Each structure stands twice: as C-alpha cells, then as structure tokens.
Amino acid sequence: MNRRPGLSARLKLTLSYAGFLLFAGALLLAVMWVFVLRWLRTDNPKAIQHKAGVVIITGFDRSDALRGFVPAAAAALAFLLVFGLLGGWILAGRMLVPLTRIADAARLAANGSLSHRIGLEGREDEFRELADVFDTMLERLESHVAEHQRFAANASHELRTPLAISQTLLDAARNDPTRDQGELIERLHTVNARAINLTESLLLLSRADGRSFTREPVDLSLMAEEAAETLLPLAEKRRITLAVTGEPTPTVGSAALILRLVTNLVQNAIVHNLPTGGTVTVHTETQQDASVLRVENTGLPLPPELVPTLTEPFQRGTERVRTDEHAGVGLGLAIVDSIVRAHDGTLDLAPRPAGGLVVTIRLPGQHCPAVMQ
Structure with a gap:
C-alpha cells in the first residue's frame, strides 16, 4: 500500500510522554497558585510588625506574588518539557525494541527467510506474547512451505514417470514395427489410466484443501x-x-x-x-x-x-x-x-x-x- 510519510511510533510516544508530563506540571502549578491565592490580600498593606527584633510580614500583594511566581513556573515547565522529551525518547526506544525485532523478523520472512525466529527473552507481556505468536506462525508457515515443496517435487516425479514410460513404449514401437501392437496398446492403456488416476487424485486433494464444496x-x-x-x-x-x-x-x-x-x-x-x-x-x-x-x-x-x-x-x-x-x-x-x-x-x-x-x-x-x- 502507498502511504504518505508520517511520524514514527517512537516520536509519537515521545511527544505523548512529554505532553502528558507538561500538562501534569502545569496542572500542579495551577493548583498551587489557586491555593496560595486564597491567602493573599488585595489591599497591599505591606504591614510589618516588629516583635523582639524579628520582622514579621503579615500580608502580601497578589501582583507581587504573581511577578515572583510566573518566572519560576515558566522555568519549571520548560524543564519539564525538556525532561519529558528526553526521557520520553529514551523510554519509547526501550519499549519499542521488541517491536523492532518483530519487524526485522517480518521483513526477513517477506524476503523468503522463514527459518529466523525472534526468541524474545524476559517475562511474559503483550510484546512477548506477540513475538511468541509470530514465531509459531513462522514455524507453521515454514513447515507448510516445506510440505508443499515436497508435494510439488513428488507430484512432478509421479507425473513424469508414466509419461516417460509412454515415451519409451512409443520409441520401442517406432524402432520395432514388428512388435505386437496389442501388447503395446494394453501397456499404454495401463500407464495412461495410472496418470489419469494420479491427476484426478491431485485435483481432489486440491479441492479438499480449498474447501470448495x-x-x-x-x-x-x-x-x-x-x-x-x-x-x-x-x-x-x-x-x-x-x-x-x-x-x-x-x-x-x-x-x-x-x-x-x-x-x-x-x-x-x-x-x-x-x-x-x-x-x-x-x-x-x-x-x-x-x-x-x-x-x-x-x-x-x-x-x-x-x-x-x-x-x-x-x-x-x-x-x-x-x-x-x-x-x-x-x-x-x-x-x-x-x-x-x-x-x-x-x-x-x-x-x-x-x-x-x-x-x-x-x-x-x-x-x-x-x-x-
């Protein structure tokens, strides 16, 4: 199939990881701001009390807090974005290693190599289950192909035998005109009947395998x-x-x-x-x-x-x-x-x-x- 080029699965997973991490960070900062906002006053008193030489600030202005919060939040989100992209790229690469091996095995099978097996190690999960199923499919496919090759070779040999016998009998009859024609015809009939029986058997076998009935x-x-x-x-x-x-x-x-x-x-x-x-x-x-x-x-x-x-x-x-x-x-x-x-x-x-x-x-x-x- 002709498909337009698109983003790789690894890049999609990376963007998904980074986007989710960025969204979670922004949500966390928003929640923090909302809860801090409840305790900030808007009259900007900047009241200062002195108790035993200790300065205690009893109120903040929201605009001051906003000017201090926004740059820190932006820096935190930028860090989360970079961290999410880098971490997501590494994690996606490690997660997709089994799929890469499965794709390599499928590519080899498409080129005619059915003896290759993935043999994915580790504990059972979705990727290893897929790899095991693919290995089983390759094993059965290799067995069926080998069986069909043997069948084709044997069928060719069996079909060639009566033809070769018929050719030999005809050559003998041509080289010896005095040969008994009745015996020749009887032997040719026997050989031809065997070839017809073999052909009908092959057709019946093909019909049964195809379930066309x-x-x-x-x-x-x-x-x-x-x-x-x-x-x-x-x-x-x-x-x-x-x-x-x-x-x-x-x-x-x-x-x-x-x-x-x-x-x-x-x-x-x-x-x-x-x-x-x-x-x-x-x-x-x-x-x-x-x-x-x-x-x-x-x-x-x-x-x-x-x-x-x-x-x-x-x-x-x-x-x-x-x-x-x-x-x-x-x-x-x-x-x-x-x-x-x-x-x-x-x-x-x-x-x-x-x-x-x-x-x-x-x-x-x-x-x-x-x-x-």
Missing part, C-alpha cells in the same frame, strides 16, 4: 455400505472378509468427498492386508456430538514410528504389504486426511497389536431426520 446432510453408514458394495469384488478376489456394522450416523459435508474418503479407507484396508484370509471391518456410530467412522483391518505389524507418516502425500512405508495391482499413487490417506480437515474432523491412526491398522474418523455430528430415513 457444498455442505449437505450425509449418512456415514450409507457411505460405508456403498463403498463396501463397490469394493466387494476386490475383497473377494483377495479372499478378504469385508463387514459393515453400526447405526445411521448423520453428519454434514460433501457427499462426494465423504464417499471418496470411505472408499479410500476401505480400499487401503483391503490392499494393505494379509495375502489371504484377512478381515476388514467398517463400523459407524454416534458419540455425543461426533459422528464416528472406524475402519479396522488385519495385516502385518506396523512400526509405531511409521504410522504418523502414512498421511503424508506420496509416502509409502516399505514395511507395508503392497501389490502391483491397485497399488495406488501414494495419495489415499493424504486425501482422507485433507477431506477430514476440510470437514473440521479428526483422523486417528493406531496400529493393531496383532498386525494391521485401526483408522478412526470423527466428524461433527448433525441431527438430520431426512438422513435417518
């Missing part, structure tokens, strides 16, 4: 049943027992996003399971003011330190059981996490002692009779 009544139990019905063939193919239990669980949000959330969770639970004979349980219930969705699956034991990283985009733990089919693009739980945050909910991941994972999602509950029907 319309909220409507949604029943989590119906979403769970629909997702289970869609993924039942995959579960049967892998000999996974898929069960949906619970009660109608109303909430408010985007039906499409919540369905994608449940579908991702169930698909992950099926894919990252035992090679055969595993189980997946989807349960919905209402707890006080929260609508709860719980997806539990069997599988190999997960290290506790691996679990918090599962919601990071493109993060694939080496300990997780994966297959080439339905391997995904590493965005399943990242999309789930974004959708949950966009709906003001919470996501909790906990490893099962016997192996596998328990995912618990809590969304704000909403009593919606239309949904319950």
Whole structure:
C-alpha cells in the first residue's frame, strides 16, 4: 500500500510522554497558585510588625506574588518539557525494541527467510506474547512451505514417470514395427489410466484443501455400505472378509468427498492386508456430538514410528504389504486426511497389536431426520 510519510511510533510516544508530563506540571502549578491565592490580600498593606527584633510580614500583594511566581513556573515547565522529551525518547526506544525485532523478523520472512525466529527473552507481556505468536506462525508457515515443496517435487516425479514410460513404449514401437501392437496398446492403456488416476487424485486433494464444496446432510453408514458394495469384488478376489456394522450416523459435508474418503479407507484396508484370509471391518456410530467412522483391518505389524507418516502425500512405508495391482499413487490417506480437515474432523491412526491398522474418523455430528430415513 502507498502511504504518505508520517511520524514514527517512537516520536509519537515521545511527544505523548512529554505532553502528558507538561500538562501534569502545569496542572500542579495551577493548583498551587489557586491555593496560595486564597491567602493573599488585595489591599497591599505591606504591614510589618516588629516583635523582639524579628520582622514579621503579615500580608502580601497578589501582583507581587504573581511577578515572583510566573518566572519560576515558566522555568519549571520548560524543564519539564525538556525532561519529558528526553526521557520520553529514551523510554519509547526501550519499549519499542521488541517491536523492532518483530519487524526485522517480518521483513526477513517477506524476503523468503522463514527459518529466523525472534526468541524474545524476559517475562511474559503483550510484546512477548506477540513475538511468541509470530514465531509459531513462522514455524507453521515454514513447515507448510516445506510440505508443499515436497508435494510439488513428488507430484512432478509421479507425473513424469508414466509419461516417460509412454515415451519409451512409443520409441520401442517406432524402432520395432514388428512388435505386437496389442501388447503395446494394453501397456499404454495401463500407464495412461495410472496418470489419469494420479491427476484426478491431485485435483481432489486440491479441492479438499480449498474447501470448495457444498455442505449437505450425509449418512456415514450409507457411505460405508456403498463403498463396501463397490469394493466387494476386490475383497473377494483377495479372499478378504469385508463387514459393515453400526447405526445411521448423520453428519454434514460433501457427499462426494465423504464417499471418496470411505472408499479410500476401505480400499487401503483391503490392499494393505494379509495375502489371504484377512478381515476388514467398517463400523459407524454416534458419540455425543461426533459422528464416528472406524475402519479396522488385519495385516502385518506396523512400526509405531511409521504410522504418523502414512498421511503424508506420496509416502509409502516399505514395511507395508503392497501389490502391483491397485497399488495406488501414494495419495489415499493424504486425501482422507485433507477431506477430514476440510470437514473440521479428526483422523486417528493406531496400529493393531496383532498386525494391521485401526483408522478412526470423527466428524461433527448433525441431527438430520431426512438422513435417518
């Protein structure tokens, strides 16, 4: 913003201190004069009494007192003005040191340096509270920027991979005209489908982060049943027992996003399971003011330190059981996490002692009779 130059905060505080001190001094002198004025006579007797050689003045003239009072009062006010300006300038400078450090940190952040911290010492007050809040903001901003940079780098790598494979296949087909065209087309179709799936996942992730959706009544139990019905063939193919239990669980949000959330969770639970004979349980219930969705699956034991990283985009733990089919693009739980945050909910991941994972999602509950029907 283009602003006209003005007085600095330090100068304003200095003038305020000096003005207040000058006003207080003038008020004090005025009060003194008023009280002295009550005892001064106006007939100017200048009476003098002599008692035992001691001269006692019994009366003063107001004009004489005024001539003696005004110069002294003016000198006192001049001293107060100079003292107030000098003292105010020093005090204002010391008071504004924290703001100067905060401004320097903000200037560095504006230039792209997010690693700098103010670290203001001393006991807690308004300035230190502001500095601590600013440091917290810088820390979160630095974390978000680093996360977005990693995401952009990983997304670029993931998008480049299918394009590079397609280019290799096309070059091989051009250099070898006798190559089986059916096999080439099938491989190109698979690679292209993976690229489309990745692009759609990125768009969905962006949509969830931006909260650009319309909220409507949604029943989590119906979403769970629909997702289970869609993924039942995959579960049967892998000999996974898929069960949906619970009660109608109303909430408010985007039906499409919540369905994608449940579908991702169930698909992950099926894919990252035992090679055969595993189980997946989807349960919905209402707890006080929260609508709860719980997806539990069997599988190999997960290290506790691996679990918090599962919601990071493109993060694939080496300990997780994966297959080439339905391997995904590493965005399943990242999309789930974004959708949950966009709906003001919470996501909790906990490893099962016997192996596998328990995912618990809590969304704000909403009593919606239309949904319950």
